Every structure is written in structure tokens, then in C-alpha cells.
Amino acid sequence: MGKPDVLMMGAYPAWDMEELDVRYVVHKLWEATDPGRMIEANRSTIRAIATRGELGASADLMKRLPKLEIVSCYGVGTDAIDLGYAKANGIRVTNTPDVLTADVADMAVGLLLSVARNIPQADRFVRDGSWGKSSMPLVTRVSGKKVGVVGMGRVGAAVAKRLAAFDCEIAYFDVSHRSDIPYAFLPDLVGLARQVEFLVVTLAGGESTMNLINADVLHALGPDGILINVSRGSTVDEAALLHALEARTIKGAGLDVFWHEPRIDERFKVFDHVVVQPHHASGTIETRRAMGKLVRDNLAAHFAGAALVTPVL
Numbered sequence: 001m002g003k004p005d006v007l008m009m010g011a012y013p014a015w016d017m018e019e020l021d022v023r024y025v026v027h028k029l030w031e032a033t034d035p036g037r038m039i040e041a042n043r044s045t046i047r048a049i050a051t052r053g054e055l056g057a058s059a060d061l062m063k064r065l066p067k068l069e070i071v072s073c074y075g076v077g078t079d080a081i082d083l084g085y086a087k088a089n090g091i092r093v094t095n096t097p098d099v100l101t102a103d104v105a106d107m108a109v110g111l112l113l114s115v116a117r118n119i120p121q122a123d124r125f126v127r128d129g130s131w132g133k134s135s136m137p138l139v140t141r142v143s144g145k146k147v148g149v150v151g152m153g154r155v156g157a158a159v160a161k162r163l164a165a166f167d168c169e170i171a172y173f174d175v176s177h178r179s180d181i182p183y184a185f186l187p188d189l190v191g192l193a194r195q196v197e198f199l200v201v202t203l204a205g206g207e208s209t210m211n212l213i214n215a216d217v218l219h220a221l222g223p224d225g226i227l228i229n230v231s232r233g234s235t236v237d238e239a240a241l242l243h244a245l246e247a248r249t250i251k252g253a254g255l256d257v258f259w260h261e262p263r264i265d266e267r268f269k270v271f272d273h274v275v276v277q278p279h280h281a282s283g284t285i286e287t288r289r290a291m292g293k294l295v296r297d298n299l300a301a302h303f304a305g306a307a308l309v310t311p312v313l
């Protein structure tokens with residue numbers, strides 16, 4: 001048997017590309033001058049898709065690949081993969097859970113500290129020579145504050161653990177109570193937002209969480225409230241968030257993800273009470289190495305007829 005054909009939706013780091021090139025015939029969609037033609041020309045040989053969380057695999061794409069057996073996702077979120085279509089057609093799906101949890105939680109805390117303590121502004125204040133000429137404005141404390149974690153999955157629990165070490169009082173919203181978690185459960189998201197100073201969103205993406213952080217939640221969070229989002233852009237009603245930021249009905253936001261990333265609304269780049277990231281919460285060398293290995297191990301297990309390491313379907 002020759003090397004299996006894999007369609008890649010987006011680039012991985014060089015260390016993964018080298019390994020993948022050894023074992024597979026890799027079709028790099030992002031390099032194709034005509035992606036449609038690349039897919040058409042290889043439709044009868046492509047047996048796997050290697051994708052990224054934000055790129056996923058649509059039903060429309062999978063339909064065009066009759067020999068497709070597996071979609072391996074470099075990321076934990078599978079909201080951009082049509083799981084219904086994959087399941088109905090016996091296509092296996094894998095993701096990269098656990099290995100990125102700590103980094104994403106670290107980023108949530110980093111964004112919260114950045115927004116509350118004005119770390120980017122203070123950095124500019126020193127660099128532009130303002131230090132010594134004027135006073136750095138006073139900022140907002142994080143330690144000891146009330147925090148609402150929206151989505152108490154792996155990342156939510158890791159955020160809560162970190163902020164508990166900051167002596168924060170943690171409460172959370174989710175679809176159900178977790179008996180293994182010591183924090184207060186609030187099934188009413190608006191009620192939670194009203195109670196806390198900081199709201200940290202770690203929800204999975206997809207239909208069920210779309211625009212959950214809406215105008216009512218932001219209004220309840222209030223003028224002293226800070227919103228952090230390390231989940232998916234789709235969980236936040238972006239028009240409502242932009243309005244709240246413009247009207248200063250919330251204090252600020254730290255955002256790693258956006259509805260239309262990487263083409264984000266220009267206003268996010270202008271606001272001085274927003275800290276933005278290029279969807280990079282899992283982007284450490286250590287985690288990306290582990291994510292790439294999981295993608296490769298899942299593909300290798302599949303083609304060896306062995307049990308998948310981290311199956312979704």
C-alpha cells in the first residue's frame with residue numbers, strides 16, 4: 001500500500017509538516033492557487049483531513065471526498081466540523097483535548113490581568129517617555145474579586161483553579177451543576193453577570209452557545225465589569241459587545257477570539273480598554289508540539305487499524 005492521501009486545511013508548524021510529509025501524500029489546501037480544483041483532482045484518493053479548530057471541515061467539503069475516513073483536528077473545539085454529517089457517513093473525528101487546557105487558562109488569566117491592570121498601556125507609558133513626566137493612572141485589582149466562569153469544562157475548571165489562587169470568589173454558569181467542583185453553580189447567566197466583576201468565557205462553540213453573551217449579560221456585568229473570551233467568537237454577540245465598549249457600559253474586554261477572525265472589526269484595534277490576541281491561547285511551543293503529535297498519533301492509529309487516541313466520533 002502506498003502512502004495515504006491527507007488533505008490539510010491549514011499549515012501546522014514545520015516539525016509536524018516534516019513528519020506528515022514522510023508518512024502521507026499531503027495536499028496543502030492553503031497553498032493551492034485553485035483549492036476547488038485541488039480537491040476535485042484528488043477526490044478519489046484523499047482518505048483523511050487534517051484541520052485546525054477554526055478551519056474545521058464542512059459537510060460540503062466532506063461530500064466532495066467519497067473516500068474520506070477520518071478528520072483529525074489540531075484543536076479541542078470541533079464546532080467547525082460538521083459532526084452530524086461525519087457521524088451519518090461513518091467518518092471518524094479526533095481532536096486534541098487536555099494538552100492545551102493549561103495554556104488556554106493561562107491566557108484567560110493573562111488577558112484579565114492585562115485589561116484590569118492596564119499592562120499594555122503601562123508598557124507604552126514607560127517606552128514613550130511618559131514615566132517621570134506624568135502619573136500612570138490607577139488601575140483595577142484582580143485578587144479577591146468575584147469571577148464568573150461561563151462554561152465549566154476542562155478550561156473553565158483550570159481558569160477557576162488559577163483565579164482561586166488569586167483569592168477570587170468563583171461562581172459558574174453551565175448547562176448543569178458539576179458535583180466534583182467546589183464553586184457556586186448559577187444556572188442564570190444574567191444573574192451570574194450581575195454578581196461578578198469579571199466574566200471569563202470558556203464555552204465550547206456551536207449552535208447551542210451562539211451569542212450567549214448578549215446585551216442583557218453585558219448590561220448585568222456593568223460599568224465595573226470585564227469580559228474575557230478564550231472560547232469562540234461565536235459565543236459573544238459582537239454587536240452588543242462593541243456597543244457596550246463604545247458606551248463604556250462595561251469596563252473592558254480581553255479577547256483571543258472573534259466572530260470574523262482574522263478580519264476583526266476595526267474598532268477592537270482602537271479601543272484602549274480592550275486587549276486583543278490573534279486566537280493564540282494554545283500557541284505555546286510546548287502545547288503546539290503536543291497537539292501536532294496527537295493529530296499524527298490519531299492518523300497513525302487509524303491507518304494501522306488501532307484504537308484512536310482521542311476520538312470525538
Ligand code: 8YV
Binds near residue numbers: 281
Ligand atoms: C487552536 C482552538 O488555536 O483548540 C481549539 O479549539 O481553537 C485552538 O487551540 C486552533 O485549533 C489551532 O488552529
